[in-house]
Amino acid sequence: MSSDVIFNVVLPIFLFVVAGYLFRIVGKFDRSESGNLIGYAMKVAIPSMIIVALANEPVADYVPYVKFFFTFLVITTIIFLAALACAKIFGMPWLEGAYFSATCSLSNTCMIALPILVMLLGRPGAVYGILGVVNLIIGLQVMSFIYDFHHGAADQSLTKNVLKSIWSAARQPYFVAMIIGVVISITGWKLPGTIDTTLNLFGATVAPVALFAVGIDLDFSVFRKHVVPVLGATVFKLILMPILAWFGCQWIGLDPTATVAVVLCSSVAAAKCQYGVAKQKNVYVEPTAAIVACTTVLSIITLAIVIIQLNEMHPEVFQMEKTFHHFHHGHHAVPGS
Numbered sequence: 001m002s003s004d005v006i007f008n009v010v011l012p013i014f015l016f017v018v019a020g021y022l023f024r025i026v027g028k029f030d031r032s033e034s035g036n037l038i039g040y041a042m043k044v045a046i047p048s049m050i051i052v053a054l055a056n057e058p059v060a061d062y063v064p065y066v067k068f069f070f071t072f073l074v075i076t077t078i079i080f081l082a083a084l085a086c087a088k089i090f091g092m093p094w095l096e097g098a099y100f101s102a103t104c105s106l107s108n109t110c111m112i113a114l115p116i117l118v119m120l121l122g123r124p125g126a127v128y129g130i131l132g133v134v135n136l137i138i139g140l141q142v143m144s145f146i147y148d149f150h151h152g153a154a155d156q157s158l159t160k161n162v163l164k165s166i167w168s169a170a171r172q173p174y175f176v177a178m179i180i181g182v183v184i185s186i187t188g189w190k191l192p193g194t195i196d197t198t199l200n201l202f203g204a205t206v207a208p209v210a211l212f213a214v215g216i217d218l219d220f221s222v223f224r225k226h227v228v229p230v231l232g233a234t235v236f237k238l239i240l241m242p243i244l245a246w247f248g249c250q251w252i253g254l255d256p257t258a259t260v261a262v263v264l265c266s267s268v269a270a271a272k273c274q275y276g277v278a279k280q281k282n283v284y285v286e287p288t289a290a291i292v293a294c295t296t297v298l299s300i301i302t303l304a305i306v307i308i309q310l311n312e313m314h315p316e317v318f319q320m321e322k323t324f325h326h327f328h329h330g331h332h333a334v335p336g337s
Contacts, residue, residue, distance in 0.1 A: 020215020054181025
């Protein structure tokens with residue numbers, strides 16, 4: 001079963017990344033086009049997936065998801081603080097240390113963890129992945145707050161900047177989609193078959209489009225100049241964080257499915273969106289790019305190891321043969337499937 005998951009889920013996910021990188025190398029795409037593809041994924045495909053997943057999930061079944069969310073948030077916070085302490089020991093300035101710590105703790109849930117969870121767990125995996133994305137969004141907002149606090153002028157109101165950032169996040173398509181999905185679930189209204197199928201098909205494009213975009217934008221040229229931060233972040237992100245996630249889930253007593261979701265979200269590469277924030281703020285840009293690229297490649301190995309271990313401990317969760325074609329066997333099946 002582990003080999004089935006690895007060859008049919010993990011490797012195809014990263015072959016999308018390789019394909020994007022190779023298409024850029026041969027000149028069929030350039031790095032500027034990556035942003036358009038990611039924009040489509042974030043504004044269309046992921047919101048479509050969010051609406052369908054939440055709308056078809058009874059509100060009474062939300063409790064395990066809440067436990068997952070807070071557990072993953074705590075794990076992320078612990079790794080962030082541990083990496084920040086390590087950065088200060090090595091004499092990094094506070095702001096750069098904070099941005100280094102973000103690459104060590106914020107997971108690429110929207111472009112890697114979410115598609116894998118959907119393939120492995122079906123609709124529950126989509127909900128876990130969505131909450132993982134919310135966790136990432138919170139982390140990105142915190143990094144913006146830290147920058148504003150560090151660079152804010154004396155006449156600027158920190159509270160005003162925070163409220164402005166929250167309002168900006170609340171207007172994003174993924175947040176609006178969450179509200180729509182929850183409202184539909186609460187009211188008990190069912191999406192019409194045509195709309196459900198259309199949204200499912202949009203959601204099915206998340207993995208190929210987002211991962212292809214990640215591959216287009218991979219930059220390996222910065223490795224040699226940033227070996228130390230890359231090694232440090234790799235240890236925190238791909239080794240210590242999954243280990244902490246596993247023991248944290250055992251200590252809290254999460255159910256097997258939520259445990260698998262927390263550990264998988266903790267095991268994926270550093271968030272590419274954090275590179276976007278670093279670039280926007282012009283803080284720790286090149287090292288962040290190097291860390292994202294390196295952890296994306298190395299996570300192929302670490303994810304395979306993690307999935308093998310999780311499958312041995314919770315084989316009942318890995319019902320891939322029932323959920324691999326989730327988007328074609330949801331509440332309303334695609335005609336002819």
